[in-house]
Amino acid sequence: MFYDAGENAHGLSHDPFKAIVSPRPIGWIGSRAADGSLNLAPYSFFNAVSDAPKLVMFSSSGRKDSVSNIEETGEFTANFVSYDLREAMNTTSAPAPRGKSEFELAGLTAVTGHMVAAPFVAEAYAALECKVTEMFQPKALDGTLSNSYMVIGQVVGIHIREEAIRDGRFDMAKVRPVGRMGYMDYCESGDVFEMFRPKR
Template sequence: MRYDPFKAIVTPRPIGWIGTKATDGSLNLSPYSFFNIVDDDPKIVMFSSGGRKDSARNAEETGFFTTSLASRNLIDQVNTSSVAVPHGVDEFAIAGLTPVFGRLVDAPYVGEAYIAMECVVTEIIHPRDRHGNRTDSHMVFGEVVGIHIDERIIRDGRLDMSLAQPVGRMGYMDYAEASQVFEILRPKPPNSAS
């Protein structure tokens, strides 16, 4: 194959749109497709940075980050905020987005996003390969201490993700939009008496 298919195999991957503030006060916003929920009691999310990029460094130094929902209506801004720029350059400004500071953490989230979560860093792990060598990845775990949800995507007391249209990363430069949502109930255990 002309290109490594690994990231195309593990798809779709949710995008953590990570907002941080550096110790010098500068703001940073970057999308990470190595992102997911890892626990729900307490609520913990994780993003992984290849190298110690601004998001990982800022989160480590301040102890805070946010993650905003990458949705179809904001995909151009998500992509724009992925631009490689020097430390201190504000991707919120480059993408024309409104930074809103968390109520519980000193980090900005995307004001235009349908959903944002405020996170306190709990640990940072550097994965090792099968030989025990440390990789250049920085897995940043954070406990969610605040959640902001736009009421426009709530229907019957639940999030309606067909309205939110979250975007996931596929392989290469491909993305997927989750707008066709379907429900499947979990099966009941078989009746042990039969």
Template sequence: MFYETATNDHGLKFNPFKAIVAPRPIGWISTLDADGKPNLAPYSFFNAVSDAPPMVMFSSSGYKDTVSNVEATGEFVCNLVSFALRDAMNASSAPLPHGESEFERAGLEMAACKLVKAPRVAAAPAALECKVLQVIRPSDLDGTPTNSWIVLGQVVAVHIDDACLKDGRLDMTGVQHLSRLGYMDYAAVTEVFELARPKA
């Protein structure tokens, strides 16, 4: 099949775009608002974009509390979502009224960070403390501003649960890192294999 995205006339019951660009890691973003109230929300348009210095990005469809908070404070935390935290992550995605705590809704404890004021998810196997570099509202090919905001942050500190380390590595099959597959589908990392890069 073939279709153009301008018309989106794919004829399918569900839009395939998000399923094609998958699996996607989940950026479970915790922030504080200007008054110091915590917020927690998962974003599946998320990834690492640089390792030197370490940088991550996430994209929000609509100007939500998370984007407002990062613009107000210049900080956020990205918490790793394990298979064990899948229900809590999903609960935190509920559209709660402004100021109502997703941490409480999901039954999650907060833990203090070292270099940013925003809290992290205490039960997360790992967390990345981030300082905001840019908040971008992209325009489309016609120059029309979209209803999406891209947040680019530099990782300034990393938390890792020692129980999740094995032989000097993050134990991916032990953590069972969760990813988004599109639609309402998710996957957990249960198998890992290595491929050596070819030499010149």
């Protein structure tokens, strides 16, 4: 099949776009508002965009508390979502009122970063401390602004739990990262295989 994406004329019971662009890592974003209140929320539009410097991005559909907090402080954390934390991550997706800590709702431990004041999840196998480099609303072809807010941050500090390191590497088989797929589907990446790039 082929369809005009602008018209969204797929004729299916559900839009397949996010199922096609999958699996996507989950940006479990920790932030602190100017008034000191804490927020933790998962975003499936998340990824690394550069390794020199280390940059990550997430995009929020609509102006949510994470975006407002980060605008106020210029800082956030991105916490690693492992299979054992999947239910806690899902709990933090609930539409809690502004100022209500999702750390508390999910029974998670909030720890203030070393280089940023934003909180990270102590139970996570890894967390990135980030300072904002850019925030903007992406544009469509006709120049109109989307309803999404993109946040790009430079990683200034990295936390890794010791038990997640094996043979000098972040042990993907142990940490079992969770990915977001389409619809209400998730995946768990516990099965790991290596492929080496071909040499000329």
